[in-house]
Amino acid sequence: xxxxxxxxxxxxxxxxxxxxxxxxxxxxxxxxxxxxxxxxxxxxxxxxxxxxxxxxxxxxxxxxxxxxxxxxxxxxxxxxxxxxxxxxxxxxxxxxxxxxxxxxxxxxxxxxxxxxxxxxxxxxxxxxxxxxxxxxxxxxxxxxxxxxxxxxxxxxxxxxxxxxxxxxxxxxxxxxxxxxxxxxxxxxxxxxxxxxxxxxxxxxxxxxxxxxxxxxxxxxxxxxxxxxxxxxxxxxxxxxxxxxxxxxxxxxxxxxxxxxxxxxxxxxxxxxxxxxxxx
Amino acid sequence: xxxxxxxxxxxxxxxxxxxxxxxxxxxxxxxxxxxxxxxxxxxxxxxxxxxxxxxxxxxxxxxxxxxxxxxxxxxxxxxxxxxxxxxxxxxxxxxxxxxxxxxxxxxxxxxxxxxxxxxxxxxxxxxxxxxxxxxxxxxxxxxxxxxxxxxxxxxxxxxxxxxxxxxxxxxxxxxxxxxxxxxxxxxxxxxxxxxxxxxxxxxxxxxxxxxxxxxxxxxxxxxxxxxxxxxxxxxxxxxxxxxxxxxxxxxxxxxxxxxxxxxxxxxxxxxxxxxxxxxxxxxxxxxxxxxxxxxxxxxxxxxxxxxxxxxxxxxxxxxxxxxxxxxxxxxxxxxxxxxxxxxx
Ligand SMILES: Cc1cc2nc3c(=O)[nH]c(=O)nc-3n(C[C@H](O)[C@H](O)[C@H](O)COP(=O)(O)OP(=O)(O)OC[C@H]3O[C@@H](n4cnc5c(N)ncnc54)[C@H](O)[C@@H]3O)c2cc1C
Ligand code: SF4
Ligand code: SF4
Ligand code: FES
Numbered sequence: 053x054x055x056x057x058x059x060x061x062x063x064x065x066x067x068x069x070x071x072x073x074x075x076x077x078x079x080x081x082x083x084x085x086x087x088x089x090x091x092x093x094x095x096x097x098x099x100x101x102x103x104x105x106x107x108x109x110x111x112x113x114x115x116x117x118x119x120x121x122x123x124x125x126x127x128x129x130x131x132x133x134x135x136x137x138x139x140x141x142x143x144x145x146x147x148x149x150x151x152x153x154x155x156x157x158x159x160x161x162x163x164x165x166x167x168x169x170x171x172x173x174x175x176x177x178x179x180x181x182x183x184x185x186x187x188x189x190x191x192x193x194x195x196x197x198x199x200x201x202x203x204x205x206x207x208x209x210x211x212x213x214x215x216x217x218x219x220x221x222x223x224x225x226x227x228x229x230x231x232x233x234x235x236x237x238x239x240x241x242x243x244x245x246x247x248x249x250x251x252x253x254x255x256x257x258x259x260x261x262x263x264x265x266x267x268x269x270x271x272x273x274x275x276x277x278x279x280x281x282x283x284x285x286x287x288x289x290x291x292x293x294x295x296x297x298x299x300x301x302x303x304x305x306x307x308x309x310x311x312x313x314x315x316x317x318x319x320x321x322x323x324x325x326x327x328x329x330x331x
Numbered sequence: 332x333x334x335x336x337x338x339x340x341x342x343x344x345x346x347x348x349x350x351x352x353x354x355x356x357x358x359x360x361x362x363x364x365x366x367x368x369x370x371x372x373x374x375x376x377x378x379x380x381x382x383x384x385x386x387x388x389x390x391x392x393x394x395x396x397x398x399x400x401x402x403x404x405x406x407x408x409x410x411x412x413x414x415x416x417x418x419x420x421x422x423x424x425x426x427x428x429x430x431x432x433x434x435x436x437x438x439x440x441x442x443x444x445x446x447x448x449x450x451x452x453x454x455x456x457x458x459x460x461x462x463x464x465x466x467x468x469x470x471x472x473x474x475x476x477x478x479x480x481x482x483x484x485x486x487x488x489x490x491x492x493x494x495x496x497x498x499x500x501x502x503x504x505x506x507x508x509x510x511x512x513x514x515x516x517x518x519x520x521x522x523x524x525x526x527x528x529x530x531x532x533x534x535x536x537x538x539x540x541x542x543x544x545x546x547x548x549x550x551x552x553x554x555x556x557x558x559x560x561x562x563x564x565x566x567x568x569x570x571x572x573x574x575x576x577x578x579x580x581x582x583x584x585x586x587x588x589x590x591x592x593x594x595x596x597x598x599x600x601x602x603x604x605x606x607x608x609x610x611x612x613x614x615x616x617x618x619x620x621x622x623x624x625x626x627x628x629x630x631x632x633x634x635x636x637x638x639x640x641x642x643x644x645x646x647x648x649x650x651x652x653x654x655x656x657x658x659x660x661x662x663x664x665x666x667x668x669x670x671x672x673x674x675x
Contacts, residue, residue, distance in 0.1 A: 062409040063440045064398045064581070064594075106401045107585040107592050133610035147404050267613055294609045296581045296599075299440040303578030303601060306625075307615075309633040314439065328551060329615070 063299045066104045066149030072124050074142045077211035080131055081176070082140050085117075085124040086148060095119055095153035097161055097183035098290070098318040102298045103127070103139065104149030111135035112295040112313070115153060116179050118186035128179040128211065154298045158318035159184040159288060164260040168196040170252060172273055174203050174245055174265020178212070180290045180317070181264050192224055199226040199255040203245025203265070206231050207238045226252060245269065249276045256280045264290035270331045274321070284322035291317050291330065333501075335493045335509035336516045342484075342491055345507040346373035349417055352506075356390060358383055358420035370419065378420050378486065381463035382647060386574030387418055387425050388432060391448045397593045398444060398581070410593065411444060415451045417503065423476040423527075424468040424645040426456045428574035430479040431645075434638050435577065453499045456480035458523055462531050465648030467662055470536035473645040474527040487519040533648065534662040537669045540642045543631035550668045551624075559664060560623035562656035563602070569626065569659040570600030572649040575634070578606075601625050627664055 073085040100114045111133075117126035131140045142148065161184065169188055171181050188195050200219060204210050210231075219227040228248045230241040241248070245265070249256075261282055263273050270289060277287060293305040293312040305312040308327045310319075324330040337345065349355055350370060357370035358380045365380035367387055397410045421429070429449075436445040458475060459466075468474040476483075481500030485492040492512050495504045512520075538546065570576040580599040585592035599606065602622050608614040616622050634643035650659040 061441075062399070062411075062443050064444070064596075065409050066407050068406050104401075104407070104594075106403045106405075106407075107583050107589075109583045109594075110581065136610070149401075149407055267615075292609065293615055294607050296579070301436070301440065301442060301577070301579070302581070302596075302599070304580075304599070304607065306607075306633070308628070309636060329621075 064151070064297070066102070066110075066151045069125075069148050069150045071142050071144050071146045071148060073144060074146075076140070077128070078209060080209065081211040082129050082131070082142075083212070084127050084129060084139065084142060086127075086150070087124050088150060093125060093153070096157035096159070097187045098157035098159035098180070099153035099155045099183075100180075100298075100317060101125075101127075101150050101152035101154060102295075103135070104151070105135055105138040106147075106149065108138045109135050110149075110151075110296075110298075111139075112154070112298055114180040114183070114290075114317075116182045118183050118190055120187055120190035126182075128176070128182070130176050151298060154313060155317050156315060158316070158320070159187075159262065160260055161187055164188070165194045166196060168255050168257070168259035169198050170255055170259045170261045171198075171200045172245060172249070172261065172263045172265070173201065174269040175205060175209065177264035177266070177269070177290070178202055181262055182212075184262060189225070196259075197226070197255045198224065199228070199252040199259075201245055201248040201252065202227075202229045203248070203269075204229070204231050206233045207235050226255060228252070244272070246272045246276045249273075249280075253280065256282060260286050260288070262288045262290070267292070267331075274331070284325065285320060287321035289319050289321055289324065289331075291319060293317075333495045334512040334517065335495065335504070335507075336487075336490050336512045337493050337507055337509035338490045341508045343373040346370070346376060346419070348506045349419075349503065354414060354416040356387075356416055356418050367418070367420075376419065378457050378484065379460040380420070381459075381461040382422070382466060382649065383425075384572070384649075386572065386647070386649065387421050387429065388574050388577070390416070390418060390452065391429070391432065391445055392577055392579070392598075395595060395597045396444065397595045400591065400593045402591050403585070403589070407594075409443070411447050413447060413451065415453075417453045417455060419455045421454055421456045421480070422459050422468075422647075423456060424466075424471070424473040424647050425574050426454065426476050426479040427473040427641075428645045428647070429454070431575055431634075431638050431641060431643060432577060435634070438637065453482075453503050454480045455482045455484060455500075455503070458483070458485040458520075459527055459531055460486050462533070463648055465533050465651035465660075466531045466646060467534040467536065467648060468646040469527070469529055469532035470534070470662065471540050471642060471644060471646035472528075474531040475524045485520045485523055487516055487523070490516070492516050492520045531646075534651070534660060536662050537666045538674055540631075541640065542674060543642060543665060544635060544640075546665065546668050546672065546674070547628055547632045549672055553668060553671065555664055555667050555671075556620040556624040559658040560618075560620040562658060563619045563623055564655065565602055565604045565619055565622070566655070567600030567603040568653040568655075569650040570602055571598065572653045574645060574647055574649070575630070575643040576600065601629070623658075627661060630661060631665070
C-alpha cells in the first residue's frame with residue numbers, strides 16, 4: 053500500500069496457489085489443476101492468468117476450465133520454453149504464483165444464448181476454447197446446436213482424449229476431428245481443419261463461431277467461413293501475442309493500437325478489420 | 332502559485348542547502364555533453380545545458396529495477412523504492428514527457444512502482460537557455476510549459492525567475508532567499524518564452540502536431556517505412572534515449588542460495604529484433620520496417636489515443652542524435668508523408 057499516491061494494489065504481484073493435480077497428457081502437454089490459496093477467484097470464459105514459477109518467470113496461460121466448474125482452475129500447457137518446461141515439472145502440492153484473471157473475456161456466453169455455437173480449434177487452440185465449450189455444455193439447454201471441430205498435426209499430439217471421446221459420444225454435440233497426417237493406428241479423418249467446415253453447413257447457419265489455433269490457421273478458416281456468409285460480428289478469434297506485464301503497460305502484446313492483454317485475447321472479427329497487424 | 336526572483340548567488344546557496352537536506356539529482360557536464368546525476372555541490376549544476384544524454388524518465392522508470400522479491404516455493408513480496416529526491420533542471424519538453432508517463436502509468440491498471448517514485452520527486456524545471464543541435468520542441472508545442480513542475484526557473488541574466496507551482500515546490504522554496512518577481516522580471520521571462528516557442532526548432536515540422544494522427548491514417552502502406560528501415564540496425568537506441576518510450580521486459584533472478592530471488596523489469600524497445608517474438612519462434616513484427624513504423628505510429632497515433640490526443644514525441648531530438656544511420660528523426664518521416672499525401 054502506498055500512502056502518497058493512494059494506489060493500493062501492486063499489479064505485478066502474484067498471489068500463491070497450490071497445484072492439486074498434474075497429469076502429463078502426451079509428449080508436449082500437461083494438464084494442471086490448481087486452487088488459489090486465499091480461495092478468491094472469479095472469472096469468465098476467455099480470460100487468462102499470468103503463471104509464475106519463482107526463479108524462472110511468468111507466462112500467460114488461458115484458464116481452461118469453465119467458471120461453472122468449482123473443483124479447481126485448469127490449465128493445459130505445452131512445453132516450449134523456460135516457464136512452460138518448469139510447469140511440466142509441477143507435482144501436486146507445489147506452489148505457483150498467479151496474477152489474474154486477466155483480459156476482457158469477450159466470449160459471448162450471453163449473446164450466444166439460443167443460437168448455434170461452432171468451435172473451430174487448431175491443436176493447442178482447443179485449450180483457450182475449453183472454458184467456453186464447457187460453459188456451453190454445462191448450460192446445454194440455453195444454446196442451439198453445438199459443433200466442435202478439432203484439427204491436430206498428428207495423432208501423437210492429441211490430448212484430453214477422454215474428453216474428446218465423451219464429446220464424440222454425446223448426442224447433443226457434433227464433434228468432428230481430423231489430423232494433418234495420420235499414422236498406422238489412426239482410423240479417423242486426415243486433412244486440415246478447414247476441410248471439416250463443409251460438414252457442419254447446417255449448424256453454421258445463424259451460428260456464433262469461435263476460432264483459436266496457430267497464427268497461420270486464422271486466414272484459412274476465415275476464408276472458408278466467408279463462403280458461408282457468416283457475419284464478421286459473429287466470429288470470435290482468440291489471438292496470441294508475446295506478453296510480459298499482462299496489464300497494458302509493457303507494450304509487448306500490441307496489435308497496432310490494441311493491447312491483447314487488456315482488450316483481448318478474444319476479439320470479434322469485426323473489431324479487427326481496422327488492425328492490419330491482427331491476422 | 333507565487334512567482335519570485337532569486338539572484339544567481341542566492342540560488343547557489345539555495346541549491347547547496349537542499350543538497351545538505353536531501354538527495355538532489357541535477358544536470359551536470361559529462362565530457363562535452365550533459366547528463367542528470369546526483370549533485371554534491373551547486374558548482375557542478377549546469378542549468379545552461381542544451382540537452383541531457385539520457386531522459387529524466389530513468390528516475391521514475393529505472394533502466395533496471397526490482398519489482399518484488401520471492402522465495403522459491405513461497406510467496407512474493409512487493410519491493411517499492413521509497414526515497415524522496417529533487418530533480419533539478421528538467422527542460423519543459425521533458426516535463427511534458429513526464430506528465431504523459433504519469434498519465435499512462437496511472438490510468439487503468441495503476442503502476443505503484445512508477446507512481447511511488449514519482450510521488451517522491453520534486454521537479455524543478457528550467458527554461459531552455461541553449462538550444463541543442465536537434466531540438467524541435469517548438470514544432471511539438473513543448474518548448475515551454477505552464478504545468479507539470481513543482482518549481483520552474485527561467486534564467487533572466489543575473490537572476491532566475493522562480494515560479495512556485497505546488498505545495499511541494501513551496502516547501503522546497505522556503506529555503507530560498509528570493510523576492511517577489513518584478514513586472515520587469517516577468518516581462519523578461521515572457522520574452523524568453525516567446526523566443527523559445529519559436530526558436531527551439533532545428534527540424535521544423537510542416538504540420539500542426541494535432542494533425543499527425545490523421546496523416547498516419549492514410550500512411551500505413553507508404554514506401555517511407557521500407558525506405559528508412561532499410562538501413563536500420565534494430566539497435567533500439569531511439570527507444571532508449573526517448574523520454575516517452577516506456578516498454579519493458581520482466582525477468583526473474585535467483586540468488587546464490589537458490590531459494591530466494593527477485594523479479595525485475597528492464598527497459599525494452601519495440602525496434603529490437605524479437606520484441607514481439609513468441610516461444611516457438613513466430614515473430615509478430617518480424618520486418619524492420621514494421622517495427623520502425625510501429626514506433627512512429629505509437630508516437631503520433633496509438634499513445635495519443637490514451638492521453639487526450641497529446642503527441643508522444645516531445646521534440647527533444649535525442650533520437651536524431653542517437654541513430655547512427657540517421658533515420659530515426661520523426662520530423663523527416665512526418666514531413667515526407669505531408670509532402671506525399673498532403674494535409675487535406
Ligand atoms: C492470452 C494467452 C493465452 C495462452 N494460453 C496458453 C495455454 O493455455 N496453453 C499453452 O500451452 N500456451 C498458452 N499460451 C502461450 C504461452 O504463453 C507461451 O507458450 C509461453 O509464454 C512460453 O513461455 P516460456 O517461458 O515457456 O517460453 P520462453 O521462450 O522461455 O519465453 C519467455 C517469455 O516470453 C513470453 N512469451 C513467449 N512466448 C509467448 C507466447 N506464445 N505468448 C505470450 N508470451 C510469450 C513470456 O513472457 C515467456 O515467459 C498463451 C498465450 C497467450 C498470450
Ligand atoms: S521520438 Fe525522438 S525527438 Fe521525439 S521525444 Fe522521443 S527521442 Fe525525443
Ligand atoms: S531507427 Fe536508428 S536508433 Fe532506432 S533501431 Fe533503427 S538504427 Fe537504431
Ligand atoms: S502484455 Fe504488457 S502490454 Fe500487454
